[in-house]
Amino acid sequence: MQPVNVGLLGLGTVGSGTVRVLARNHDEIARRAGRGIKITHAAARNLNDLGDLDLRGVRLTEDAAAVVNDPEIDIVVELIGGLSPARELVLAAIEQGKHVVTANKALIALHGNEIFAKAQEKGVMVAFEAAVAGGIPIIKAIREGLAGNRIEWLAGIINGTGNFILTEMRDKGRDFADVLAEAQSLGYAEADPTFDIEGIDAAHKLTILASIAFGVPLQFDKVYTEGISAISREDVSYANALGYRIKHLGVARRTPAGIELRVHPTLIPERRLIANVDGVLNAVLVWGDAVGPTLYYGAGAGSDPTASAVVADLVDVVRAMTTDPENRVPHLAFQADALSDIAILPIDEVETAFYLRLRVQDRTGVMADITRILADHEISIEAIRQQEPDDDDDDAADVIMLTQRVREGNMNQAIERIQELTSVIRPVTRIRLELLKQP
Amino acid sequence: MQPVNVGLLGLGTVGSGTVRVLARNHDEIARRAGRGIKITHAAARNLNDLGDLDLRGVRLTEDAAAVVNDPEIDIVVELIGGLSPARELVLAAIEQGKHVVTANKALIALHGNEIFAKAQEKGVMVAFEAAVAGGIPIIKAIREGLAGNRIEWLAGIINGTGNFILTEMRDKGRDFADVLAEAQSLGYAEADPTFDIEGIDAAHKLTILASIAFGVPLQFDKVYTEGISAISREDVSYANALGYRIKHLGVARRTPAGIELRVHPTLIPERRLIANVDGVLNAVLVWGDAVGPTLYYGAGAGSDPTASAVVADLVDVVRAMTTDPENRVPHLAFQADALSDIAILPIDEVETAFYLRLRVQDRTGVMADITRILADHEISIEAIRQQEPDDDDDDAADVIMLTQRVREGNMNQAIERIQELTSVIRPVTRIRLELLKQP
Numbered sequence: 001m002q003p004v005n006v007g008l009l010g011l012g013t014v015g016s017g018t019v020r021v022l023a024r025n026h027d028e029i030a031r032r033a034g035r036g037i038k039i040t041h042a043a044a045r046n047l048n049d050l051g052d053l054d055l056r057g058v059r060l061t062e063d064a065a066a067v068v069n070d071p072e073i074d075i076v077v078e079l080i081g082g083l084s085p086a087r088e089l090v091l092a093a094i095e096q097g098k099h100v101v102t103a104n105k106a107l108i109a110l111h112g113n114e115i116f117a118k119a120q121e122k123g124v125m126v127a128f129e130a131a132v133a134g135g136i137p138i139i140k141a142i143r144e145g146l147a148g149n150r151i152e153w154l155a156g157i158i159n160g161t162g163n164f165i166l167t168e169m170r171d172k173g174r175d176f177a178d179v180l181a182e183a184q185s186l187g188y189a190e191a192d193p194t195f196d197i198e199g200i201d202a203a204h205k206l207t208i209l210a211s212i213a214f215g216v217p218l219q220f221d222k223v224y225t226e227g228i229s230a231i232s233r234e235d236v237s238y239a240n241a242l243g244y245r246i247k248h249l250g251v252a253r254r255t256p257a258g259i260e261l262r263v264h265p266t267l268i269p270e271r272r273l274i275a276n277v278d279g280v281l282n283a284v285l286v287w288g289d290a291v292g293p294t295l296y297y298g299a300g301a302g303s304d305p306t307a308s309a310v311v312a313d314l315v316d317v318v319r320a321m322t323t324d325p326e327n328r329v330p331h332l333a334f335q336a337d338a339l340s341d342i343a344i345l346p347i348d349e350v351e352t353a354f355y356l357r358l359r360v361q362d363r364t365g366v367m368a369d370i371t372r373i374l375a376d377h378e379i380s381i382e383a384i385r386q387q388e389p390d391d392d393d394d395d396a397a398d399v400i401m402l403t404q405r406v407r408e409g410n411m412n413q414a415i416e417r418i419q420e421l422t423s424v425i426r427p428v429t430r431i432r433l434e435l436l437k438q439p
Numbered sequence: 440m441q442p443v444n445v446g447l448l449g450l451g452t453v454g455s456g457t458v459r460v461l462a463r464n465h466d467e468i469a470r471r472a473g474r475g476i477k478i479t480h481a482a483a484r485n486l487n488d489l490g491d492l493d494l495r496g497v498r499l500t501e502d503a504a505a506v507v508n509d510p511e512i513d514i515v516v517e518l519i520g521g522l523s524p525a526r527e528l529v530l531a532a533i534e535q536g537k538h539v540v541t542a543n544k545a546l547i548a549l550h551g552n553e554i555f556a557k558a559q560e561k562g563v564m565v566a567f568e569a570a571v572a573g574g575i576p577i578i579k580a581i582r583e584g585l586a587g588n589r590i591e592w593l594a595g596i597i598n599g600t601g602n603f604i605l606t607e608m609r610d611k612g613r614d615f616a617d618v619l620a621e622a623q624s625l626g627y628a629e630a631d632p633t634f635d636i637e638g639i640d641a642a643h644k645l646t647i648l649a650s651i652a653f654g655v656p657l658q659f660d661k662v663y664t665e666g667i668s669a670i671s672r673e674d675v676s677y678a679n680a681l682g683y684r685i686k687h688l689g690v691a692r693r694t695p696a697g698i699e700l701r702v703h704p705t706l707i708p709e710r711r712l713i714a715n716v717d718g719v720l721n722a723v724l725v726w727g728d729a730v731g732p733t734l735y736y737g738a739g740a741g742s743d744p745t746a747s748a749v750v751a752d753l754v755d756v757v758r759a760m761t762t763d764p765e766n767r768v769p770h771l772a773f774q775a776d777a778l779s780d781i782a783i784l785p786i787d788e789v790e791t792a793f794y795l796r797l798r799v800q801d802r803t804g805v806m807a808d809i810t811r812i813l814a815d816h817e818i819s820i821e822a823i824r825q826q827e828p829d830d831d832d833d834d835a836a837d838v839i840m841l842t843q844r845v846r847e848g849n850m851n852q853a854i855e856r857i858q859e860l861t862s863v864i865r866p867v868t869r870i871r872l873e874l875l876k877q878p
Binding site for chain 2: 017021022024025028029030031032033034129134135136137140141144145146147148149150215273276277288289290291292293294295296297298299304305307308309310311312314315316318319320321322323324326327328329330333334335338
C-alpha cells in the first residue's frame with residue numbers, strides 16, 4: 001500500500017522527536033500499521049535553525065499554511081504550540097478535509113469544542129494523545145480501555161516540573177525557590193515558569209481528562225487552579241512525618257451535585273503507588289466503577305516520549321481513515337450528541353480533608369479556641385500535632401492538624417475566624433488532603 | 440442505530456460480571472459506542488446455578504453451540520475458560536463469520552496462532568484484552584498506545600495470587616505454605632494452586648505480551664517458568680535488608696541474540712514503582728525506545744475488573760465492525776504477514792544478575808573457595824553479606840551474595856562446583872535479580 005503523507009507544523013522539541021522516531025522505527029511502525037507513514041512536507045519558524053536533524057526527502061518551508069494547503073498531505077501534525085496561529089492552522093486543515101494530530105494541550109483545552117465540532121462536520125479526526133502526560137497513553141486508556149466503566153474520579157501528577165520541585169524539596173529538604181532555580185538551569189522549567197508552577201499547564205490537561213472521563217464539554221475556565229509556590233519546606237517535612245507526600249494533583253471527581261475540577265497541592269498517603277511517583281515523571285490514577293483503581297505512569301514530556309504519543313496517534317488515524325466516521329472513537333470519548341451538561345462544582349462546594357498549619361502563641365486555651373471554631377463549622381479533627389518551629393521563637397509553636405472531609409466553604413469560614421484570634425500569629429496554611437481510596 | 444447482539448458463553452465469575460457491568464453501565468456504554476450492546480443469548484453449564492443474576496431478556500441454554508449457531512448473534516464472548524471446548528467453540532464462531540471476545544489466556548497462549556489465522560481468513564476480530572492483567576488495558580496500551588516504539592523489554596507482576604503470597608511473606612514474616620493456605624481460604628488461590636504458584640498462569644500471559652510487544656508468534660512452550668514455592672521467609676527478609684523486594688515477574692526482553700521469555704521470582708530494587716505493587720494487584724512495566732519506561736497498574740483478576748476489559752473489547756469490536764479488515768488493529772499488533780521469526784533464547788543464554796544464599800561452615804578459607812569458583816566462571820560480585828542463620832547451628836553461617844549480570848549457563852556451572860565444596864552444607868539458593876533500569 002502507498003505510504004500516508006504527513007505534513008508537520010513545527011520542528012522544535014516534539015517536532016524533531018517525531019521526525020527521529022518515525023525514521024528510526026519506520027519498519028517497525030509499517031509492520032504494525034500495514035503501510036508506511038512518511039513526513040513529506042514540514043514547516044519551521046526558522047529553517048536555518050534545524051541543527052543536524054535528518055530531513056532528506058522532506059519539503060521544507062517557513063510558511064505553515066503551505067503545508068496545510070498541500071493537496072498531497074493526508075494528515076497535518078500540529079506541534080507549534082500556543083493558541084494562535086495553531087488554532088487557525090488546525091481549523092484550516094480540517095476545513096480541507098485533512099485529519100489532524102496535535103500535542104497542543106492549551107489549544108484543545110480552550111478551543112477543543114470548536115475544533116471537534118468542525119472536525120465532526122467535516123468527517124475528519126483530531127487526535128491529541130500527546131497533549132496529556134506525554135508518552136503515557138492515558139487518553140487511549142480512558143477513552144477506549146475503560147469504555148465499560150462509569151469513571152468515578154481521576155487524579156494525576158500531570159506536570160513534571162512541579163513534581164520535580166516537590167520531590168527535591170522532600171528528598172533534600174530544600175526550599176521551593178532554590179529548587180525552581182535549579183530546575184530552570186536544568187531546562188526542566190521554563191524561564192517563565194508560571195504555567196508549570198501555578199498549575200495552568202496541569203489545568204489544561206485536567207480539562208481534557210475530565211471531558212473524556214465524564215463525557216462533558218471542555219471547560220477550562222471552570223477549573224479551580226492553585227500552584228505550588230506557597231508550599232514550604234516545613235509543610236513537606238511535617239506531611240512526611242505524618243506519613244504523607246505533598247503532590248501537585250489535578251483531580252476530577254463525579255459527585256451527585258456536579259463535577260469537581262481542581263488543580264492544587266495535595267497531601268496523599270505515602271503508601272499509595274502514586275505518592276511514589278517522583279521527579280519529572282507523570283502518573284494518572286483513574287477509578288472506574290467496574291475496574292476499580294488503575295494507574296498509568298511514564299514520561300510526561302520530552303522530545304521522544306511525546307513523539308511516541310504523536311506517532312501512536314498517526315497509526316490510529318491511518319487505521320481509522322477507512323472507518324465510517326460514525327464508528328470512529330469520538331473525540332471526547334462520548335458521541336458528540338451524547339455529551340452531558342452536568343455542572344462543574346464551584347470550589348466552595350467541594351469536599352476534601354485538609355492539612356492545617358497554624359503558628360500560635362504557646363499558651364493555655366489556644367487549642368480550645370481553635371477546636372471550638374472548627375467544631376462550629378462542622379469540621380472533625382483526625383489528628384493534631386504540636387511542633388517546635390525551626391526558628392528561635394520560644395513563645396510560639398506550630399500546630400499541625402489533619403481534618404476529616406469537609407465542604408471547602410466551611411473550611412474557609414473557619415479559617416477566617418481562626419485568623420482573627422490574637423493567639424494565631426501568622427496566616428494559616430491549609431493544604432487539601434486526599435486518601436485516594438474510596439470509589 | 441440497532442443494538443449489537445452478543446452471545447455469551449459462560450456465566451461464572453467473569454460472565455456474571457459482564458452481565459452486570461453491561462446492564463449497570465448500559466447508557467454510559469451506548470453514549471460511547473453510539474449504539475447499545477445487548478446480551479441476547481447466553482449459555483451456562485448449569486442453569487439452576489445462576490444465583491440472583493438478572494438475566495431478563497436473555498435466552499438461556501446449557502448448550503454453548505446453540506449460542507454460537509444463533510444467526511442473530513454478531514459477537515460471541517467466550518468466558519468458559521480452559522482449552523476444550525473453548526477452542527472448538529471459538530473456531531466455530533469464527534467459521535460462521537462472528538467476531539469473538541475472550542478472556543481465555545490459556546486458549547490464546549496455546550492456540551492463538553491457529554485462531555488468529557482462521558479469524559484473518561474469515562475477516563473477523565478476536566479480542567482478548569481480558570486475557571492479560573484483568574482490567575488493566577495493557578494489550579491496548581502496548582498494541583496501540585506504544586505503536587511508535589521499538590519495545591525493548593517488559594516485566595510484569597501478572598499473577599495476583601503469587602503477588603499476594605509474596606507480599607504477605609514480606610509484610611508479616613510468614614512462611615510460604617502458611618500464606619498459601621490463607622490465600623486458598625480467602626478464595627484468592629485455587630484448590631489446586633499449581634497454575635498460579637508455579638508460574639504457568641503468568642507464562643500464558645507473558646506469551647501474549649511478548650508476541651504483541653515484539654511481533655513474534657505465540658510460543659508458550661518456549662517460556663522458561665519457575666514458581667515461587669521455593670522462596671523462603673529468609674530470602675524475603677535478606678532481600679529486604681539489601682533494599683530489594685522479591686516479586687514473581689514475567690520478563691520478555693529483546694536482545695541481539697534472541698528474545699528472552701521467562702517467569703521467575705526476581706529481586707528488584709525497592710525504589711522502583713513496580714516493587715511497591717502489593718497484594719493481589721497486577722502491574723506491567725514496558726520499556727519502549729521512544730517513550731522510555733511506562734507502567735500500567737490495576738486489578739488483574741476478579742469479576743467486575745475482568746468484565747471491564749471484556750466490555751472495552753466489545754466496544755472496540757462494535758466500532759471496528761465497519762472497518763475494512765485490513766485496517767483493523769492486527770491481533771498480534773503487527774500485520775500477520777509481518778511477524779518476525781527471531782528465536783527465543785534458551786534460559787542458559789539469558790543474562791541476569793543473581794542473589795545467592797549459601798549455608799556454609801563458619802571457618803577460614805570458605806569464602807576464598809567460593810569467590811574463586813565465581814571468578815573462574817567470570818562472575819563478578821556486587822555485594823557480600825554474612826548473616827547469622829535463624830536456627831541454632833553455631834558452626835554455620837548464611838552467606839548472601841549479589842552478583843553482576845552473568846550468563847545463566849555460567850552461573851549454573853559455578854553453582855554446581857560450589858555445591859561440591861564440603862564446607863557448603865546445603866543446596867545453594869539462587870534468585871535472579873533485575874535492576875529494571877537500563878533500556
